[in-house]
Amino acid sequence: MRRLGPLYGGAVALVHSTPWRWPLEVADEPRSPGWVVALGLPIGAIAYIAAALVRALGMPATLAAVVGLAALAVASAGLVEHGVAERIDRLEGRSPSVRSVLALVFIVLARVAALGAVPPDRWLAVLVATAVIGRWAAIFLQALGDPIGEAHAGRSLIATPAALWIIAVLGIATAILAGLALGAKGGVTALALTAAASFGLGIDAQRRDHGLSAPVVACAAAFGELCVLLLATIT
Numbered sequence: 001m002r003r004l005g006p007l008y009g010g011a012v013a014l015v016h017s018t019p020w021r022w023p024l025e026v027a028d029e030p031r032s033p034g035w036v037v038a039l040g041l042p043i044g045a046i047a048y049i050a051a052a053l054v055r056a057l058g059m060p061a062t063l064a065a066v067v068g069l070a071a072l073a074v075a076s077a078g079l080v081e082h083g084v085a086e087r088i089d090r091l092e093g094r095s096p097s098v099r100s101v102l103a104l105v106f107i108v109l110a111r112v113a114a115l116g117a118v119p120p121d122r123w124l125a126v127l128v129a130t131a132v133i134g135r136w137a138a139i140f141l142q143a144l145g146d147p148i149g150e151a152h153a154g155r156s157l158i159a160t161p162a163a164l165w166i167i168a169v170l171g172i173a174t175a176i177l178a179g180l181a182l183g184a185k186g187g188v189t190a191l192a193l194t195a196a197a198s199f200g201l202g203i204d205a206q207r208r209d210h211g212l213s214a215p216v217v218a219c220a221a222a223f224g225e226l227c228v229l230l231l232a233t234i235t
Contacts, residue, residue, distance in 0.1 A: 009032035009034070009035045010032075010038070012030070012032065012035070013031050013035035013036045013159070014039060016031050016156070016158075017036055017076070017079060017135075017155070017156065018075060018076060019077045030160045032159065032160065033139040033142070033160060033161075033167075034170060036135055036157060037135045037139055037170050037174065039135065040132035040133075040134065040135045040136075041128055041131070041132060042075075043072065043075040043076055044128030044129070044130060044131035045124070045127075046072075047069065047127045047130075047131070048123055048124040048127045048128070050067050050068050050070070050071035051064040051067055051071070051123055052120075052123070054067045054068075055120060062112070064120070065112050065115040066112055068123065068127060069111050072127060072130070072131060079155065079157055079218055080134060080218050080221045080225065081222075083214060083216075083217065083219060084103060084104065084107065084215070084218055084222045085100040085101075085103070085104055086100075086214075087213075087218070087219050088100035088103055090215065091208075107222065107226060110226060110230070111225070111229050114226075114229035114232065114233050115229055115232075118229075118232045118233060122232065125180055126181050126182075126228065126229070126232045128181070129177050129180070129182065129190075130228045130229055131225070132174055132177055133174055133177075133191065133194055133224040133228050134221035134225035134228075135157060135221060135224075136170055136174045136191075136194070137194045137195075137197075137198050137221050137223065137224035138157035138158075138159075138217045138221045139157075139159055139167065139170065140167055140171070140195060140220070141212065141216070141217055141220045142158070142159060142162075143161055143162050143167045144198070144202050145161075145202050145205070145206065145212040147160075148211070148213060148214065148217070156217065157214070157217050157221055158214055171191065171195075174191060175187055175188060175191050178190050181232065182228065182231050182235045183235045186231045186234075186235035189231060190224075190228050190231050194224040197220065197223045197227075198220040198223070198224075201219055201223075202216070202220075
């Protein structure tokens with residue numbers, strides 16, 4: 001902590017919400033919501049670099065989109081995909097369920113089709129916005145509900161619930177980033193739809209489970225990511 005100083009919160013978020021496993025000493029520390037969202041920037045950049053390398057080899061845009069989105073999932077430790085599947089399995093009462101598999105297949109196909117329809121010169125902005133808005137959705141949802149116990153956190157998008165002013169600041173920064181990727185109207189629309197869906201997921205989780213959980217938070221992130229990619233095709 002002394003060595004990293006103000007960057008220590010970033011190291012905690014890095015260990016908890018990506019595949020990165022250093023430094024291991026931060027495993028039980030609270031997670032900063034700001035850093036959880038900020039990590040979407042390098043994650044989106046990594047996804048773009050992977051897609052750009054495939055394009056540089058002369059491969060078709062569709063294949064590059066597949067690789068870029070795969071890199072996005074890997075850089076996020078598959079938290080979104082795993083959380084969506086786990087949430088559906090819990091609702092179904094068995095694991096794995098047919099619905100969770102079909103849902104993941106649909107999400108993957110929709111994401112690939114959407115990114116493939118976006119001009120490659122926009123991919124950097126779109127992929128970064130995708131990762132950031134997905135993480136913002138997870139943080140926004142947690143600001144609305146009760147804190148999730150650390151015992152159930154593990155490697156996930158769970159963070160320390162933030163004050164509303166912090167959520168507002170993060171929302172403004174995310175809206176600006178989304179505006180750069182999707183245009184002003186598209187960025188505001190993406191943020192509004194994501195916020196509304198996150199609120200709805202929170203209400204449903206409260207009714208069914210009497211509180212939030214890591215899979216519910218991941219579902220909010222999944223909707224945010226898919227929303228950005230779909231809106232990118234029409235903006």
